[in-house]
Amino acid sequence: MDSSLLSAPIASIGVPTEIKADELRVALTPDGVKELVTKGLEVRVQAGAGAGAGIGDEAFADAGAKLVKREEAWAAHLVVKVKEPQEEEFGLLRQDMVLFTYLHLAAYPKVGEALLNAGTTGVGYETVQLENGSLPLLAPMSEIAGRLAAQVGAHLLERPHGGRGLLIGGCTGVQPARVVVLGAGTVGWNAARLAAAMDAEVMLLDRSPERLRSLEARRRGRLISVVNSRGLLERLIPTADLLIGAVLTPGGRAPTLVDEEMVKQMKPNSVIVDVAIDQGGCVATSQETTHTHPTVTIHGVQHYAVGNMPGAVPFTSTEALVSVTLPYILGIAGRGLEEAVTERPELLSGLNTIQGSVCHPGVAKALGLPPRHPMACLR
Numbered sequence: 001m002d003s004s005l006l007s008a009p010i011a012s013i014g015v016p017t018e019i020k021a022d023e024l025r026v027a028l029t030p031d032g033v034k035e036l037v038t039k040g041l042e043v044r045v046q047a048g049a050g051a052g053a054g055i056g057d058e059a060f061a062d063a064g065a066k067l068v069k070r071e072e073a074w075a076a077h078l079v080v081k082v083k084e085p086q087e088e089e090f091g092l093l094r095q096d097m098v099l100f101t102y103l104h105l106a107a108y109p110k111v112g113e114a115l116l117n118a119g120t121t122g123v124g125y126e127t128v129q130l131e132n133g134s135l136p137l138l139a140p141m142s143e144i145a146g147r148l149a150a151q152v153g154a155h156l157l158e159r160p161h162g163g164r165g166l167l168i169g170g171c172t173g174v175q176p177a178r179v180v181v182l183g184a185g186t187v188g189w190n191a192a193r194l195a196a197a198m199d200a201e202v203m204l205l206d207r208s209p210e211r212l213r214s215l216e217a218r219r220r221g222r223l224i225s226v227v228n229s230r231g232l233l234e235r236l237i238p239t240a241d242l243l244i245g246a247v248l249t250p251g252g253r254a255p256t257l258v259d260e261e262m263v264k265q266m267k268p269n270s271v272i273v274d275v276a277i278d279q280g281g282c283v284a285t286s287q288e289t290t291h292t293h294p295t296v297t298i299h300g301v302q303h304y305a306v307g308n309m310p311g312a313v314p315f316t317s318t319e320a321l322v323s324v325t326l327p328y329i330l331g332i333a334g335r336g337l338e339e340a341v342t343e344r345p346e347l348l349s350g351l352n353t354i355q356g357s358v359c360h361p362g363v364a365k366a367l368g369l370p371p372r373h374p375m376a377c378l379r
């Protein structure tokens with residue numbers, strides 16, 4: 001095993017064009033490129049990679065990037081992306097490469113297998129976790145996805161979009177829609193507060209009373225927070241017009257809080273937005289959809305489960321993503337992965353695979369493989 005890649009600075013950074021369905025974000029902005037190039041690093045951007053986010057090749061070139069073909073971007077020793085590698089990209093994975101991107105291996109075990117077979121070191125944005133439990137590289141996309149969940153849900157409740165024909169906030173003298181949000185983390189809170197701002201009646205559920213207490217002072221409108229239980233879900237879900245799934249166990253598969261029987265009890269043409277689909281989804285009947293074909297109707301309920309929701313707003317989400325990933329990219333490339341982990345210990349939990357081993361306990365459990373301690377893999 002060649003461990004020099006992990007202990008030495010990485011001189012070349014590649015930014016390929018995203019190829020997941022309807023994914024329009026790009027992993028670096030021209031300002032981000034400039035920061036890296038100023039530090040003496042080489043940044044190779046695939047020509048056209050920024051088009052979806054409104055960033056032209058010229059802007060990248062002016063910032064100091066080399067515009068290259070796909071294979072050259074992937075040939076870099078640090079490849080930064082937005083989404084997990086797609087099957088067409090599996091052949092481009094190598095051992096002498098650190099891949100820094102959203103991986104969501106619990107939901108995409110084939111990607112895990114490909115990384116392990118190739119011996120690629122995969123650092124997942126979504127499992128980089130600070131000591132206080134927060135997820136700094138997931139948070140901005142969760143903010144965006146939460147807000148989108150309320151917007152999309154409101155839209156899907158309208159009759160021409162397949163919904164029951166409800167205005168989410170009702171109107172004077174007429175009851176608003178009832179929105180049930182499962183999980184009061186970043187996605188859940190943002191979805192709930194936007195739905196409440198649209199005058200919906202919102203029930204926000206979480207297993208953690210402490211989390212709900214921390215939100216108390218910020219609660220506005222018709223927003224009620226409750227600690228969830230199976231019995232409560234059984235009573236509440238049949239009353240929901242819009243159900244939003246937003247629970248997470250970092251690295252692991254999302255718990256199935258809503259089984260098929262509960263879905264059958266929902267009102268005809270009600271809506272489920274399962275944001276947690278990128279970790280497998282928290283509704284038994286959810287299956288991943290795309291922005292082009294965003295919904296499927298199962299038991300009379302519209303299911304929206306797009307795995308890359310922020311991809312719909314690439315102008316907003318590219319900036320937001322790079323604002324949090326850039327310091328880590330600088331650290332990994334400028335000082336090497338080992339030293340970057342020492343400087344920013346939260347990176348340790350970002351390590352999902354290292355040269356053929358799984359090294360995140362949640363990911364390992366989801367993949368049914370034994371975890372190795374990341375420090376043991378690094379050294």
Ligand SMILES: NC(=O)C1=CN([C@@H]2O[C@H](COP(=O)(O)OP(=O)(O)OC[C@H]3O[C@@H](n4cnc5c(N)ncnc54)[C@H](O)[C@@H]3O)[C@@H](O)[C@H]2O)C=CC1
Nearest residue numbers: 141142145183184185186187206207247248276307308309
């Ligand atoms: N589909 C998409 O495009 C996107 C999906 N996401 C996903 O949304 C999900 C939520 O993300 P965040 O809000 O950032 O996570 P978070 O960690 O901020 O919040 C998750 C919440 O779920 C709660 N929870 C966990 N298990 C629970 C259970 N059994 N019952 C009730 N509550 C439970 C936790 O207490 C926590 O408050 C994740 O799967 C994330 O990957 C995030 C962004 C975009």
Ligand SMILES: CC(=O)C(=O)O
Nearest residue numbers: 141278307308309310
């Ligand atoms: C977090 C995630 O899955 C996304 O931004 O696409």
